[in-house]
Amino acid sequence: MGPHLILLGPPASGKGTQGRRLAESLGLSYLSTGALLREAVENGTPAGKEAEPILERGGYVSDELMGSIIEPWLEKNREGWVLDGFPRTIAQDDFLRGWLAGHSQRIDAVISLEVPKEDLIERIERRVECPDCRWSGQKSDLAGGGRCPKCGGEAGRRMDDSLENFLSRFDEFSLHTSPVIERYASVGGLTACDATAPVDTVAEGILKTVQRIITDGQTA
Template identity: 35%
Template structure:
């Protein structure tokens, strides 16, 4: 099973990715993890990413897509994967389509975890208060900015994948177990 998880910050993508990985024995393809691994391994793409990140700039689509492509070639990804944090834009999605076609792979589904932005902000602010503010991005101003970026750049992927017949939408405002059950049902598992 080859999946993409979409949803705004705080919607529970990480929690649900962990569930999918365990349930279906899939590789977890997180772009953040992939970038860190490529940098640590000092691959050519990793060194290029490190140079960009050391300047404080965003890593280009070319580098991110190259790292994703390399990761798709890893043996564990051949059994299926969950892409988490990629693609983030339509151009990245189009590049991913080309990569998968070259590797003779298809996506099985794109799972959108839909969530209300105002409730997410309340949830994250509450989490920060309960945990003593452990995460630097657990404040309302940063979260609202991340939600705006999601709406502008990533939300158009919903329509893109709906048109391809791959989109499965679940209500992310339910309990964790209810969201798991909804994803399982949406995937026909």
């Protein structure tokens, strides 16, 4: 069974890009809770209808709703994964720890991506996402005609990307997710990563860190 890894960090810190790359490098499943929620909204599912007004104002959905969406995915992907941006709250972390314990599994590493707020605002203004394959990146990453470099779909700005929404999400992160990061840091289960470097450099550093943690047997 592969490792269970978590990437945490403020909005636009690169969790999606780095999470996918890490999962591909290690042959693991990858989950972006944000992409999962946006897909539910676009498909008009009951969870999507409940989440849509919350996402539109840049908020986070309730712990209960998030758990109901995450649990089926966890059931299907037990062989190792990378979670992007989950858990966002202490309650979600309690849920994840409980679920893993009930399935004789554990969290192997937690990586915190660190980027100054002013840099994050610049990234938000340039960020795009493909609605077909959920690739996300910067406008400069797009192929010809504004196409997704992964599947060729028509990429564009995310529905929840605006300065107002970013500031709201950043405040939510500071209030609710920072305590999760502090929890893992307090037990020595957290590795902080400077995510201001070029994407390839950050990816290489994260991969080496995770490989070392797994080799050493350190867990969160």
